[in-house]
Amino acid sequence: MRTRTGLAAAIALVVVGIVAAGAAFAAGLSLTSQALTPYRTCVLSGTPATTTAVIDASVRQATATTNFGTSTTNDIASSTGANRRLYVRFDLTQCSPAIPSSAVIRLATLRMYVTVLPAACRTVDIFRVTATWTEAAITWNNQPFGTAINNPASGSASDTFAAGTPAGCQNLTANLYIVGATVTTDVAAFVAGTATNFGWMLRDDVEGSATARTQTYSAKNLGTASQAPQLVITYVTVP
């Protein structure tokens, strides 16, 4: 009888041990249910000036056959016979780690450092470029969107922002990065492979102003890291 009682006690101890171990596992593993919000960001910057991750150039109507790909500044201007446009392209394939084609792009922001603002608040349109161009060869005459002013139509812009010194203008202070240039939809299309990345063209919403309205941005070739053109892409790989 004593032997049987001892056996029962041993079994009871084993059972208690197994239950305790199970409870310990459950307690440890339950930590994974904590809320986690992971984001990954690829920042492409036009620095150093020799990088191939970014190409930029402005084109000038008044000097229609001249290439400004090595200029240290890029202009956007509205002026009769002297409009200026800015072309910029970021090589998304240089993101490391690579952005998977299945990634969900949460936000893509174009950041340009403005050094000169017009005295009037001007709307700038951002258009997705649909044909190839190169930094060393683009001019007003051979630009992908052609030489007609106010083309393409403002309504087809990917996004717009406003810049100028008057109070209330979205970007009214010089020597800062402009805000409000969002290109999320375009970048999502590039990443998913539904559109080819030829970059963007920025122009004044109403070209041909009788009073010249010029804004100036730091170019990649300025070689200043704190003023380099940037594309900031925030994405998640698990929606």
Next chain:
Amino acid sequence: MVARRAVPLLAVLGIAGVAVAFAASLTLSPGSLGADLESVPRCTAAGLGVVQNVSGTTVVSVTVSSVPAACGGATLQATVNNQVTSSGGSTTVPGGGGSVTVTLALAVAITAVEEVDLVITGP
């Protein structure tokens, strides 16, 4: 006699105990196990603005904007990696959300391509 009844009873209890332990471990299903990926609870699915704050030629901190109020009280960890140097830091998201700046433990040289990883834990 009592002992003869107790042995099978304890055996049954033991099996039941193991089953309970297994059932408890299965509560992990919302997470990521093995090769299968599933969504985990998160305080936001919105786009967050990310700006690297530069001093000279290095990134010294990261400002994350548009953090929703739902993330208030959470810990935001940011890591900047330029493929050569990696550095990070963390801060607590204020109750109302908004913008937070995370100071990096070490400044990271700015390069053409950088990766910024953000992880918001909680609330």
